[in-house]
Amino acid sequence: MTKKLGFGLMRLPLTDPNNNGSIDIELLKQMVDVFLQRGFTYFDTAWMYCDGQSEYAVNEALTKRYPRSAFTVTSKLPNGPLTTLEDRDRIFYEQLRKTGLSYFDYYLLHAIGDQNIERFEQFDCFRWLMEKKAQGLAGRIGFSFHGTPELLDKLLTKYPQLDVVQLQINYLDWESEKVRSRQCHEIAVRHGKDIIIMEPVRGGALADVPEKVKMMFKNADSKLSVPSWAIRFAAGLENVIMVLSGMSNLEQVLDNTGYMSDFKPLTDEEFKMALFAGEIISGQAEIACTGCGYCTERCPKNIAIGQYFGALNKKDKPRYDALTAYFGKASDCIQCGQCEKACPQQLPIRGYLKSVAERFE
Ligand code: SF4
Numbered sequence: 586m587t588k589k590l591g592f593g594l595m596r597l598p599l600t601d602p603n604n605n606g607s608i609d610i611e612l613l614k615q616m617v618d619v620f621l622q623r624g625f626t627y628f629d630t631a632w633m634y635c636d637g638q639s640e641y642a643v644n645e646a647l648t649k650r651y652p653r654s655a656f657t658v659t660s661k662l663p664n665g666p667l668t669t670l671e672d673r674d675r676i677f678y679e680q681l682r683k684t685g686l687s688y689f690d691y692y693l694l695h696a697i698g699d700q701n702i703e704r705f706e707q708f709d710c711f712r713w714l715m716e717k718k719a720q721g722l723a724g725r726i727g728f729s730f731h732g733t734p735e736l737l738d739k740l741l742t743k744y745p746q747l748d749v750v751q752l753q754i755n756y757l758d759w760e761s762e763k764v765r766s767r768q769c770h771e772i773a774v775r776h777g778k779d780i781i782i783m784e785p786v787r788g789g790a791l792a793d794v795p796e797k798v799k800m801m802f803k804n805a806d807s808k809l810s811v812p813s814w815a816i817r818f819a820a821g822l823e824n825v826i827m828v829l830s831g832m833s834n835l836e837q838v839l840d841n842t843g844y845m846s847d848f849k850p851l852t853d854e855e856f857k858m859a860l861f862a863g864e865i866i867s868g869q870a871e872i873a874c875t876g877c878g879y880c881t882e883r884c885p886k887n888i889a890i891g892q893y894f895g896a897l898n899k900k901d902k903p904r905y906d907a908l909t910a911y912f913g914k915a916s917d918c919i920q921c922g923q924c925e926k927a928c929p930q931q932l933p934i935r936g937y938l939k940s941v942a943e944r945f946e
């Protein structure tokens with residue numbers, strides 16, 4: 586059976602912590618080697634990850650070093666850079682060139698939401714995607730999704746040809762009003778789709794939990810790490826074929842591949858406990874940011890939005906001060922709103938930045 590842990594190539598180890606594109610390729614190679622040696626094969630990249638460098642890293646760490654049959658790669662079509670119909674092919678073939686691959690095992694439309702679906706439709710991306718599959722350039726096709734359950738239902742009804750859907754599911758968002766993980770999961774199951782899960786650890790928030798939650802998990806099983814609860818929560822759900830974890834160091838690879846080698850789904854009791862942990866955590870974090878970085882790409886002031894929100898959640902002023910040496914300050918925001926159009930979590934970023942400035946500046 587395919588192992589259900591996928592290597593997310595969005596939060597890779599960096600040689601310069603303030604430069605998202607400075608991937609530490611040598612360390613990544615070691616991580617990839619361990620991952621493959623332990624029987625895991627699935628890798629998830631995208632056009633915009635690591636300031637556009639993630640797909641090159643696939644080439645360096647995988648394509649040049651392993652036979653094609655040894656690994657599975659997913660990449661995605663972004664909607665931001667699309668201005669003409671020709672852009673779809675231009676980006677797709679550039680992605681093949683960057684990764685050194687001749688086809689993608691999975692290819693998805695990236696981060697569909699209620700705010701950008703019109704754009705994907707305007708550029709006829711669904712039909713184009715089906716053509717790519719028919720041409721043998723994309724093995725299985727679908728989309729990653731950050732919209733409402735209503736939109737998900739509509740799309741899966743309109744495009745039954747799609748194989749797979751990638752959803753944000755974790756025990757914190759399971760019943761949240763914004764993400765509504767449970768409802769999206771139920772809809773995907775009803776449509777008979779295979780499901781890939783992203784953000785199972787909610788951008789690291791479910792790895793660094795309050796003391797009370799740590800103790801609860803430890804008492805339940807002292808051998809298991811805190812993030813293992815989040816990954817197992819996701820992996821045990823119906824129709825889930827893969828759970829992505831954005832791994833940034835070797836320790837994370839060793840931990841994740843350890844408990845996922847012989848994966849045991851949560852029992853009903855453990856599932857309820859994870860949901861209870863989610864309730865405790867959601868009462869504490871101020872801003873539900875996953876740190877994905879999509880917003881910063883569009884910011885004319887180069888404000889490190891996600892990292893600032895992380896600092897605010899942790900009440901870490903020294904971290905904020907250190908980041909402002911490289912990025913625009915929270916108070917530099919000119920309220921243009923570009924960031925909010927890109928945020929898959931639909932956060933009121935401009936308002937939150939005011940809180941950051943008030944707290945830290
Ligand atoms: S609203 Fe502020 S933070 Fe957002 S993109 Fe514009 S300048 Fe950057």
Ligand code: SF4
Nearest residue numbers: 874877878880891928
């Ligand atoms: S504010 Fe939104 S887009 Fe920016 S890092 Fe957080 S979740 Fe991602």
